[in-house]
Each structure stands twice: as structure tokens, then as C-alpha cells.
Amino acid sequence: MAQVLGLGLSAGIVMADPPRALQVSAAHIPYYVETSGEGVLLDWFGNLTRDLPIDFHIEVFPPKRARLMWETRRVDVYMPMIDGRPEPGVLISEPLFHQNDHAFVRVGTEPVCSWEALAERHLKLGLTEGYAYPDGMQVVLGEDTGQTAEWVNGDDLNLRKLVAGRIDVFIGEYYSGLAMIREMRLEESVMVSPCPLARREVGIAMKDTQSNRLLMEELNRRIRERQSADSLEKRLRQFVMAELPSSAWAESGWGGTAHAVRHTP
Incomplete structure (x- = not known):
């Protein structure tokens, strides 16, 4: 039986059993996206989506292949989307950072x-x-x-x-x-x-479906909430400027529901 989460959405995001699964293509970018659950961007994304009833199956590819997976619509979500523009069948989030x-x-x-x-x-x-x-x-x-x-x-x-x-x-x-x-x-x-x-906007791209529209609405609300206290831009500054040994650059996994596969060229 589905249970409506208290997320303040007009139509509601429902808790399914099992959770709804989305396939995510993530482009490998040093320190942003290393392997699923590691890197500043994925760490922040995990916190952003921690209590959503979604099973994000994240696969990390070299950039060209990650983009191809998205352009051929073999995945539901693509990130990071740089300077994304509205087009039929595609949802683009509000900027995560510049x-x-x-x-x-x-x-x-x-x-x-x-x-x-x-x-x-x-x-x-x-x-x-x-x-x-x-x-x-x-x-x-x-x-x-x-x-x-x-x-x-x-x-x-x-x-x-x-x-x-x-x-x-x-x-x-x-x-x-x-x-x-x-x-x-x-x-x-x-x-x-x-x-x-x-200077370019960076966001998340997602297939345009009714359920994904509700999800994107909620993601955008959370992105706006974090712009002051826990923005990704702030995380990036802390990550780069912190006095850390080289072995400590990659942050630990975010502990969310994700299944990691990293692909090499």
C-alpha cells in the first residue's frame, strides 16, 4: 500500500514498496564524481535526496559515454548537466552551483x-x-x-x-x-x-514524466533551501581549501540507497 510523504506537494510523492527506481548516468569529474557515493557532488546529492522514496541507481561513466547514455535516453537522470536548456521531454533543475x-x-x-x-x-x-x-x-x-x-x-x-x-x-x-x-x-x-x-550553471537533467515532475519540484525546493546554509558552492570551497592530506580528498559515501558501477573507457 502506498503511503504519502509529508513533502508539501500538491499531488504528493508516494512511498512505494519497493521504492521507485531511477537510473542515473553520472559523468566522472575528479573530486565531484569519483565512484557512486564518493565525491563532493554525489555526497551533496545524497544529502539532498536522503529521505525521498527513490532508489537512485548511479553509474559513473567517462564524460562522453555518460552524456551518450543520457542523449539516447537509456537512463532517467543525468548529472552534472552544464548549461542545460529546456527541451521537449527534459526537465532541468535549478542550478546546484556555478x-x-x-x-x-x-x-x-x-x-x-x-x-x-x-x-x-x-x-x-x-x-x-x-x-x-x-x-x-x-x-x-x-x-x-x-x-x-x-x-x-x-x-x-x-x-x-x-x-x-x-x-x-x-x-x-x-x-x-x-x-x-x-x-x-x-x-x-x-x-x-x-x-x-x-561561468556556467550546473544542474540535474531528468526525463519529463508526471512522477518526475513532482520529484523535480521537490528537488528544486530543497536546492533553494540549501542556498544559504548548505549550498554546494560552500561545500566545494570547504573541500578544496581545507587543510587535508592528499589521501583525504575523497569524502566518504553518503550512505543513501545507491548501487555503484564505475565504467572505464
């Missing part, structure tokens, strides 16, 4: 604070496979600039190439980039340019 894309350069070199400056200086550019780069990258890699880029399978490889002088700059997400610099002990060798090249 992703800032920065240029990482060697200590002692000039910071890069705009796409135009990056294109004009003809720097050796390192990019990461599967990373969803913002539209400004088209300015840098356009036919008129003559700029080329070297692609590798991981930000850690780009950091090593940067320190070795094989590239001059790589573009990455602010918090995960700082955390990786800390873990690799490269604070004396690599710095992040102070101004973001892009």
Missing part, C-alpha cells in the same frame, strides 16, 4: 583572463577529452586564429605537461583544478588565472 572555467598556467608566467587574449598570444593549449568546454573556445580554435590544441585523457596529464613546458596553458574547472594541484603538490609550479573565462 562552474567557473579558468586558465591554469605556470607560476611566473602571465595569467590568461579572456578568450581573445588566449587566441592572440598563440599559446600551446592543453585540453581534456570529454570536458564540456564553453562556447568561447570557438573563438580560440577558429580557423582565423591558427590556434591548435593538444588533447589528453585527464586534467592530471595536462598538469604534468604544463609543468614540463610541453603546453603553456590548460583550461579547466576551478575547484577540481585546485584540488588536483593540491593533491599533486604542484602549488609552487602551477597557478590559476584570477578571472574566469566562463
Whole structure:
């Protein structure tokens, strides 16, 4: 027998026996999504959904495959959705946080604070496979600039190439980039340019069904409630800036109902 939870929804989210299951495709992003139940984003998501009558079956894929799983609708939920736009059959949550894309350069070199400056200086550019780069990258890699880029399978490889002088700059997400610099002990060798090249909204995408609309309404209410006291942005700052040994970067699992499978390329 179904039991209505006291969540204040007009139609109600019901407690089913067993709970309703949703398949989640999560893109592997260092320190955000490691394995199901680990990483700042999944830890926060687990707290956000802790008492909901939903069994989230989370699978972690390399970014390209995670996106493909969502675009072919083989899963019910996809995260993180960067700069998601409304489209038929898709629900997009309110922003969980804003992703800032920065240029990482060697200590002692000039910071890069705009796409135009990056294109004009003809720097050796390192990019990461599967990373969803913002539209400004088209300015840098356009036919008129003559700029080329070297692609590798991981930000850690780009950091090593940067320190070795094989590239001059790589573009990455602010918090995960700082955390990786800390873990690799490269604070004396690599710095992040102070101004973001892009600032983008990050949310959750979900198939548009009647039951998912109710779920998304409740998730959005909880996201709004946490914007001051327990925002994901605040968690990220604490996570990166805390004085932790490298072995402590990955937070413990959130203890919710999730079944983890991590897929490699």
C-alpha cells in the first residue's frame, strides 16, 4: 500500500514498496564524481535526496559515454548537466552551483583572463577529452586564429605537461583544478588565472514524466533551501581549501540507497 510523504506537494510523492527506481548516468569529474557515493557532488546529492522514496541507481561513466547514455535516453537522470536548456521531454533543475572555467598556467608566467587574449598570444593549449568546454573556445580554435590544441585523457596529464613546458596553458574547472594541484603538490609550479573565462550553471537533467515532475519540484525546493546554509558552492570551497592530506580528498559515501558501477573507457 502506498503511503504519502509529508513533502508539501500538491499531488504528493508516494512511498512505494519497493521504492521507485531511477537510473542515473553520472559523468566522472575528479573530486565531484569519483565512484557512486564518493565525491563532493554525489555526497551533496545524497544529502539532498536522503529521505525521498527513490532508489537512485548511479553509474559513473567517462564524460562522453555518460552524456551518450543520457542523449539516447537509456537512463532517467543525468548529472552534472552544464548549461542545460529546456527541451521537449527534459526537465532541468535549478542550478546546484556555478562552474567557473579558468586558465591554469605556470607560476611566473602571465595569467590568461579572456578568450581573445588566449587566441592572440598563440599559446600551446592543453585540453581534456570529454570536458564540456564553453562556447568561447570557438573563438580560440577558429580557423582565423591558427590556434591548435593538444588533447589528453585527464586534467592530471595536462598538469604534468604544463609543468614540463610541453603546453603553456590548460583550461579547466576551478575547484577540481585546485584540488588536483593540491593533491599533486604542484602549488609552487602551477597557478590559476584570477578571472574566469566562463561561468556556467550546473544542474540535474531528468526525463519529463508526471512522477518526475513532482520529484523535480521537490528537488528544486530543497536546492533553494540549501542556498544559504548548505549550498554546494560552500561545500566545494570547504573541500578544496581545507587543510587535508592528499589521501583525504575523497569524502566518504553518503550512505543513501545507491548501487555503484564505475565504467572505464
